[in-house]
């Protein structure tokens with residue numbers, strides 16, 4: 001298994017993978033179709049896909065993580081939003097998601113990011129150092145599921161907004 005940045009020939013496979021991973025997701029309304037693949041496509045189309053890593057095994061894309069800039073009180077402050085994160089259902093619980101998160105954080109560090117924020121399960125993301133932070137809020141999201149990982153101090157404070165692609 002190899003983790004690398006996306007290239008143009010991966011785009012259809014990433015789309016299919018993200019769709020498949022989120023199909024029948026427990027946090028979706030029953031019968032609702034996934035929209036996470038559209039988020040990735042719209043981020044890319046907007047030039048906002050800051051980090052896009054694929055996990056590839058024998059030429060097959062089996063995992064993907066996206067990172068895009070978030071704003072804090074409407075300002076750019078070097079913080080990035082993690083996700084969507086997707087691993088093909090047939091390859092989950094083999095450490096691929098963890099490798100993608102680790103490498104995504106590494107890519108952000110290398111590019112000078114000051115922190116990462118995401119919405120996710122604290123039990124899963126806690127292992128990477130993510131946790132709640134009272135300084136930052138994501139309107140409409142319960143604080144226990146809005147998790148942050150500062151890469152540089154001091155911590156900023158304010159209201160976080162993800163790219164408009166997440167509202168699709």
Ligand SMILES: CC(C)(COP(=O)(O)OP(=O)(O)OC[C@H]1O[C@@H](n2cnc3c(N)ncnc32)[C@H](O)[C@@H]1OP(=O)(O)O)[C@@H](O)C(=O)NCCC(=O)NCCS
Pocket residue numbers: 021022025083084085086087088091092093094095096097098099119120121123124
């Ligand atoms: C969440 C996801 C990316 C994890 O990928 P993965 O490759 O299976 O994860 P890993 O193998 O690195 O880690 C597996 C561990 O995470 C735990 N885990 C996986 N999904 C979890 C979840 N939603 N909540 C809590 N824990 C979870 C497993 O219990 C396992 O724990 P263990 O190591 O103690 O047994 C994958 O299950 C997936 O694509 N799910 C559908 C899409 C999704 O929910 N994405 C994340 C939200 S943005």
